[in-house]
Amino acid sequence: MAAKYQKNVIPLGPNKSVEIFATPKVSEAFEQVTEDMTLVKGVKLAQVIEAAYNQGKKDGARETFEAITTGLDDAKRAIPHKNPGKPKGTKKIAKPSSVKAKEAKAKSPSPAKAAKKPATKKAPTK
Numbered sequence: 615m616a617a618k619y620q621k622n623v624i625p626l627g628p629n630k631s632v633e634i635f636a637t638p639k640v641s642e643a644f645e646q647v648t649e650d651m652t653l654v655k656g657v658k659l660a661q662v663i664e665a666a667y668n669q670g671k672k673d674g675a676r677e678t679f680e681a682i683t684t685g686l687d688d689a690k691r692a693i694p695h696k697n698p699g700k701p702k703g704t705k706k707i708a709k710p711s712s713v714k715a716k717e718a719k720a721k722s723p724s725p726a727k728a729a730k731k732p733a734t735k736k737a738p739t740k
Contacts, residue, residue: 618637619635619636619637620635620636620637620638620641621633621634621635622634622635622636622641622644622645624644624648624651624656624659624660625651625656626653626656626657626660627653627656632656632660632663634663647659
């Protein structure tokens, strides 16, 4: 079974080289590009490859941040915002005057109950 990736060494000078791991198809393309490689062409090729690599990193980071932002926005929409602190009480509905009169009458003591209570007299203070 053939290796999935092949190591390609691009010489940039007597002491410099760039190692690129690629599929056999891409490795063959590198061999064709680097057949008559000079130092200047090697440096330019390295710059192009580095620019493509950096752009790929930026695109991957952008996609990741977009996915996180989308997920965060979905979560914010799913959870309603509530202000911190004690919740407000319910609003009281104004009652009609006929209901108020009935409640006042029910709260006041009946004349029979008022007569049963003995009257207490206070002693005069000197």
